[in-house]
Amino acid sequence: MSRLRKTLLGLLALLAVAAVLFGARVLMELHDGRDAGRPAAPRAAANAQLVAQGEYLARAGNCMACHTARGGAPGAGGASIPTPFGTVYTSNITPDVATGIGAWSADDFWLAMHEGRSRDGRLLYPAFPYPNTTHVARADADALFAYLQSLPPVAYTPPPHALRFPVNTQLALAAWRTLYFRPGELRPDPQQSAEWNRGAYLVQGLGHCNACHATRNVLGATRNTLDLGGGLIPMQNWYAPALNSPHEAGVAEWPQADVVSLLKNGIAPQGSVIGPMAEVVLQSTQHLNDTDLHAMATYLRALPQQGNAPKPRREAADFGGDRLVRGQALYGTHCASCHGEGGQGAPGIYPRLAGNRTVTMEPPANLVRVVLAGGFPPATAGNPRPYGMPPFATVLTDDEVAVLLSYVRNAWGHQASPLTTYEVNRYRTGSTAGSY
Structure with a gap:
């Protein structure tokens, strides 16, 4: 019997044993x-x-x-x-x-x-x-x-x-x-503080944060409950940004009080929550006591930060000429009265766009969703009458949204990739809904 044949038979035997064990389980x-x-x-x-x-x-x-x-x-x-x-x-x-x-x-x-x-x-x-x-x-x-x-x-x-x-x-x-899936309780890390461990327990357990803030494979599974690296929420066309990235939703550099404010009130000096996260704050985190909110903030601020600044999918130089002029004009007509000519916004009222991570984030799902469907922070005890953004889905065409957002993503020092009409249409119609 040749060595190759023996090797093949051995592999078949191993596969057979694996199939039996898998079937038994x-x-x-x-x-x-x-x-x-x-x-x-x-x-x-x-x-x-x-x-x-x-x-x-x-x-x-x-x-x-x-x-x-x-x-x-x-x-x-x-x-x-x-x-x-x-x-x-x-x-x-x-x-x-x-x-x-x-x-x-x-x-x-x-x-x-x-x-x-x-x-x-x-x-x-x-x-x-x-x-x-x-x-x-x-x-x-x-x-x-x-x-x-x-x-x-x-x-x-x-x-x-x-x-x-x-x-x-x-x-x-x-x-x-x-x-x-493997059942298992979360054991405290003796190298960390009691507050950190409480935060980990809430974030990884009942809070099930990675049910949204993680990428899923083709079978709908995440890598593990520690995965907070961001992912497109299936069927909703909202992107749950990475909680361990300074370029997405990482809060390692935020003051503790600002992280607590975001979880409790839905707003912080750095921004506000919208979309599915607004519902989480409305229904859940605003009702938690300050001890638990500080524990969650401590855990989230301690997450190891991953990755460098994302590279544009296409060169920003691809966007210019007539489309740049059109985008700037659309911004002046529909956006500048609230967000300012320089994208500076109004503190506590309208978010700034200049330097805003949502503006330059990849994928640009949330930016498109906000323009089409509007953006509304939750009404909380600390922010009972939040300012919202109206939807523009019936006001702007897909091409106008693409041109407008391409301008915003390349104004005020931004260097993000421009958007195409096709991309905007995908987020409008939900044709990305089946993607993981």
């Missing part, structure tokens, strides 16, 4: 039902302090934002989460016995949070961010469960998921979990 995933279908055990009423703690944690996790359909009862589910693989509908987490989690025990709830399994053993889709909630401590999961059990029960069955084959099968989900 998949079968374990599918059949580890943990007494599926057992009757619910009676529970004692939770004390008021535990319920209050759970309510606070639900705010930290922004649970109701997903588990409440527009116009629906809080926690009753039915909100649609579009993905490149189809639509996932959120579950009913009120204590209704028939359609919610009224028959669940604290152990059942812990199984869902920690292992991504329903009470009946069914594998849950990671649209529920159990790759993050697996890091939540058991005591916090119990408090969260106590709060959910205190809600008014709502008899409502959300629509079934509308996912394409084979993603709609438990076998495919088991295979995905084999590749990308």
Whole structure:
């Protein structure tokens, strides 16, 4: 037998063993039902302090934002989460016995949070961010469960998921979990302060920040819960900027108080939150206590900063002549009255554009989305009547938006790449929605 043939046979044998092990793990995933279908055990009423703690944690996790359909009862589910693989509908987490989690025990709830399994053993889709909630401590999961059990029960069955084959099968989900998910609690880093560790716990666990602020592969998985390197949010055409880059959303150089202000009030001297992050501040972080906000700020400011300034996708020299003149004229007509002729803005009212990271960021998704859909910071206790920007989707054509933003991205010392009409149209129509 030749050496080559022996090598090939050896490789085939290794592949066969790997396939058997992979299949065994998949079968374990599918059949580890943990007494599926057992009757619910009676529970004692939770004390008021535990319920209050759970309510606070639900705010930290922004649970109701997903588990409440527009116009629906809080926690009753039915909100649609579009993905490149189809639509996932959120579950009913009120204590209704028939359609919610009224028959669940604290152990059942812990199984869902920690292992991504329903009470009946069914594998849950990671649209529920159990790759993050697996890091939540058991005591916090119990408090969260106590709060959910205190809600008014709502008899409502959300629509079934509308996912394409084979993603709609438990076998495919088991295979995905084999590749990308391992349950595990977050252990404190003894080299860091208690405040840093608390911040890491909130950011990586209940806060599930990397569910948005990370790039996903073609199967919808992130590298790990530590990945905060930025990514396009599937189906929304908003870019969640890198939290570890000084050229995107890194805050390593910000004063601590400014980071806290951004999380609590939605505004800071350096800028304001808009888009999906505005909802997070509105529904979640503005309700956190100052201790936890400072902990999150400490963790985010300590993130190792990655990368140098991004290189333009195309030379800015490609943009000039008539298009430059047109862009400057459009800016003068539609933007200068608020943002200033020199892009200086008005502190606390209209954001400055000169030196603004959103203006020069790659990809330019957020800049296009703000112009088309408008930009509205959240109304918070610290900023109850925020100034907003109206949408220009019906005012400007795709070509006008491209010319205008190309000017802004190359004015006042900026050196970002110009935009094309095609790019603006992609963000307007959502044709980038399936991209990871």
